[in-house]
Amino acid sequence: MSLGFDISLHLVPASGSGESFSFEKAAKSYTLSLPFILTKSGVDSSKTKYDFTIHLFEHEGTTAFELRLAPQVTGEKVPYTGKPRGRKPRQS
Template sequence: MKAKQIRFFSQNENSETKQSKTKTEAKPTPATGYISTAGKVVFPNKTIDQLGFDPQDSWFKVGTQEGKRKIKSLFLVPGTSGQEEVFELEKAAKSYSISLPYILQKGGIDYSNTKHTFTVKPFDYDGNVQGFELKLASDTPKAAYTGKPRGRKRAAATAEQNTVT
């Protein structure tokens, strides 16, 4: 046997002190929230802490992507109380919320019948302002496709038809 094919052990590999596993760093959980049945965008206290802004004096401009009919994500950009297009973050029992029932309804979100959740991701707005993107997700599964099948027929289906006739 050649010397290159043999792996020799050391004394350290045979002791228990060396065998401790290294801890892997836990991935940070994404900041999340939901839309209530009353049409409020709700941020739990945990999400507010993760985002790192003062909820007592928070005003936000709320918007969506221009040119889209259905809302897939909302954008929150910090503003001041004197501005015209801002919404106030209101305190609830264990969360903070922004009331947007008519905007959500016009955007095609059925919040009264379906529970919608969102993940919050920070983004840079105009270079020096940090805004937040709320990417919406629905809890209901997608409806099954009921249309006519397209494309080539399967080989198994054609083989069964040939044997029957």
């Protein structure tokens, strides 16, 4: 799925639901399996890189997250013009 526009993904906390996503404890923070969520939502994150911003909003008395995804804009790669790397060519 190639998206030429911004999309939003709303993450709303659910309790007791078997089909909900959960935060997992990491070293100093919490993580969320975002690639799994994006795949289930129909976004192919393996071929296109995305930038996203997170906005908090209230939903039925709880704090929920809105992730605004936009395809990452990459510039053209500039060729390397510095010192050549690797072994020097053999002189005969």
